[in-house]
Each structure stands twice: as structure tokens, then as C-alpha cells.
Amino acid sequence: MSDRSPERPQEESEPRASPVRSRPEPEAEQPAPKSNADDKGRGKRLFGNLLGTLQKFKTEDKSSRVTEAAKRREELSERITKKLQSETALNHDIQETDRELKTLRIATETAEAVWRQKEIALSSRHALIKPTAHFLHTALPLPHPPAFETNLLNPAPIPLSAGPTRDPPVKSDLPPLYFLPKILMPHQDDLIKSQVANIDELISEEVAALAAEREQIRTTARENKKRMEELSAKLSDLRKQVRTSKDKDRDLKGGGTEKSESGLQTDELGRAPREEMMEVDDDKSKEDKSKDDKVKDVRDEKEKGVKIEGDEGDIEVEY
Numbered sequence: 111m112s113d114r115s116p117e118r119p120q121e122e123s124e125p126r127a128s129p130v131r132s133r134p135e136p137e138a139e140q141p142a143p144k145s146n147a148d149d150k151g152r153g154k155r156l157f158g159n160l161l162g163t164l165q166k167f168k169t170e171d172k173s174s175r176v177t178e179a180a181k182r183r184e185e186l187s188e189r190i191t192k193k194l195q196s197e198t199a200l201n202h203d204i205q206e207t208d209r210e211l212k213t214l215r216i217a218t219e220t221a222e223a224v225w226r227q228k229e230i231a232l233s234s235r236h237a238l239i240k241p242t243a244h245f246l247h248t249a250l251p252l253p254h255p256p257a258f259e260t261n262l263l264n265p266a267p268i269p270l271s272a273g274p275t276r277d278p279p280v281k282s283d284l285p286p287l288y289f290l291p292k293i294l295m296p297h298q299d300d301l302i303k304s305q306v307a308n309i310d311e312l313i314s315e316e317v318a319a320l321a322a323e324r325e326q327i328r329t330t331a332r333e334n335k336k337r338m339e340e341l342s343a344k345l346s347d348l349r350k351q352v353r354t355s356k357d358k359d360r361d362l363k364g365g366g367t368e369k370s371e372s373g374l375q376t377d378e379l380g381r382a383p384r385e386e387m388m389e390v391d392d393d394k395s396k397e398d399k400s401k402d403d404k405v406k407d408v409r410d411e412k413e414k415g416v417k418i419e420g421d422e423g424d425i426e427v428e429y
Contacts (some may be wrong), residue, residue, distance in 0.1 A: 142143070146196075162190070166273055193355070196355070197352070197355065198349055200355075202349055203348055204345060204348045204349065204352070207341050207345045207348065208343055208345060210341055211338055211341040211342065211345065214334045214337055214338050215334075215338060217334065218330070218331045218334045218335070218338075219329045221330065221331070222327060222331065225320075225323060225324055225327050228320060228323070229320060232316055232317070232320060235316075236313050236316075239309055239312075239313075240309055240313065242288060243302070243306045243308075243309040244302055244305075244306060245288040245289060245290050245302075245307040246288070246289055246290060246291070246298060246301065246302065247286040247287065247288045247289070248286045248287045248289075251285065
């Protein structure tokens with residue numbers, strides 16, 4: 111017994127091995143959720159970026175529209191400028207052509223009228239001076255400027271009455287007296303013969319000059335008429351061009367207009383004429399008035415023959 115006793119306390123003193131128990135392994139740590147402040151900040155940033163993008167698109171769209179409108183206005187102004195320049199040039203050509211045509215016509219008619227006046231004056235002059243060549247005459251009066259001067263004819267070689275003078279008459283200025291003695295002396299007969307020869311030569315020269323002038327006037331008139339025909343054709347062509355340009359402008363105005371949502375005719379810039387807007391407003395007011403009248407008529411028809419009876423069957427109100 112003594113041998114076993116010391117071993118017991120030794121066994122008791124040794125720690126006993128406890129049974130091994132399986133402990134649960136710790137779970138993986140999950141990230142802590144973000145705070146609400148971070149979420150709000152991120153949402154604000156996203157919303158701000160979205161608004162910035164939309165604003166950028168809006169600005170670009172607006173700038174592009176403004177640029178397109180400016181381009182259209184510039185093109186329209188260029189077309190209007192070219193149109194005005196062409197119309198101004200056409201009108202200038204028309205005025206110049208018309209002025210030249212009128213000038214040629216007036217010149218031709220004036221030349222013919224002047225020639226006819228010369229012919230009449232020469233006929234009267236020849237009828238007057240031819241008989242006086244067979245007479246003798248007294249001393250010639252001093253030359254005085256007549257009151258009615260003319261450059262159509264040269265002065266007559268035989269003294270004729272030139273009409274009243276600017277100065278009062280003097281005895282020495284009296285008109286000559288024409289006479290014919292019954293018996294002519296040799297020198298008087300020679301004087302009369304020379305007068306007749308001179309007058310015949312003068313008349314033949316004046317008739318030839320008048321005929322040459324008549325031929326020149328006819329040649330000039332033919333040239334002027336030919337030129338007038340050319341100018342008339344040119345003038346008609348220019349006027350046709352003006353009418354054609356006006357028709358084209360009218361067609362462009364009719365084709366370039368577009369109908370808006372309200373039914374108005376609008377131009378390239380989306381503008382409607384004021385008269386059409388007023389007409390549309392009048393049409394709308396008329397349509398509204400007609401609708402109100404129709405509703406009123408229907409209500410009146412429904413109310414016709416309506417009777418409201420009382421409790422005892424008597425009629426209180428009748429329409």
C-alpha cells in the first residue's frame with residue numbers, strides 16, 4: 111500500500127486532458143454599409159452631371175438653330191441684294207432704251223416737220239420773187255434787223271417787205287417801188303434780163319438744195335426707223351424679263367410658304383403674314399359663335415313642351 115500511495119497524488123496532480131470541442135469559426139467580416147450622406151452626395155453629383163449634359167445639348171441645339179437661322183437670313187439677304195441689283199440694271203436699261211427711242215422718234219418727226227416748213231416757205235418765196243424779177247425798182251432801203259428773224263431761208267436777192275422793224279420807220283427806210291416803163295431803154299432791158307436769169311438760177315439752186323436735204327432726211331429717217339425697231343425689240347425683251355422675274359418671285363413666295371400647325375402660311379423663317387393671322391382669328395371667332403348658336407338651338411328644342419306638375423297634378427310651369 112505504501113508503494114501505491116505516492117503515485118496517486120502524482121496522478122491527481124497531473125491535469126486531466128479535457129475533451130476537444132469544435133468551436134464555430136468566425137464569419138467573414140462584411141463591409142460596413144455606407145452612410146446616407148455618401149449616397150446623397152453621389153446622387154447629387156450624378157444629377158448635376160446629367161443636368162450639365164442636358165444643358166450642353168440644349169445650348170448646342172440652340173446655337174445650331176441660331177446659326178442656321180443666321181445662314182438663312184444671310185442667304186435671303188444675298189438673294190434680295192442680287193435681285194435688287196438685277197432689277198435696278200433692268201430698269202436702267204429700260205429707261206435708257208426708252209429715252210433713246212423717244213429721242214430718235216422726236217428727231218425724225220422734227221426733221222420732217224422742218225423740211226415741210228422749208229418747202230412751204232420756199233414755194234411762197236419763189237411765187238413772190240419770180241414775178242418781181244420782170245420789174246424795175248427804186249433804191250433799196252437800208253438793212254435793218256426784222257422783228258421776226260428766222261434762219262430757215264437766206265435773204266431774198268430782190269428787196270421784199272421784211273415786216274415791221276424794231277426801230278420806228280424813217281423816210282429813207284420806205285419800201286421800194288416796183289415799176290415797168292412802157293418803153294424800156296437798152297440798159298433797163300439788160301437789167302431786167304439779168305434779174306430774171308439770176309432769179310431762175312437762185313430758184314433752181316434752192317430747189318436742188320431742198321431736194322438734197324429731203325434725201326438726207328429720208329436716209330436719216332430710214333436709219334432712225336431701223337434703230338427704233340431694234341430698240342423696240344430690246345425694250346420688249348427687257349420688259350418680258352421684268353415680268354418673268356416677277357412671276358418667278360411670285361412662284362417662289364407661293365412655293366416657299368409652309369403651313370404651320372395652326373394652318374397659317376409661313377415663310378422660311380416661320381413668320382405668318384399679319385392679314386392671314388387676322389383672317390384665321392376671324393374664322394375661329396365665327397366657328398365659336400356658330401357652335402354656341404347650335405348649342406343654344408339644341409337646348410331650346412329640348413326645353414320645348416316641358417311641363418312641371420305639382421303634387422296634386424296641376425301644371426305649375428309650362429314651356
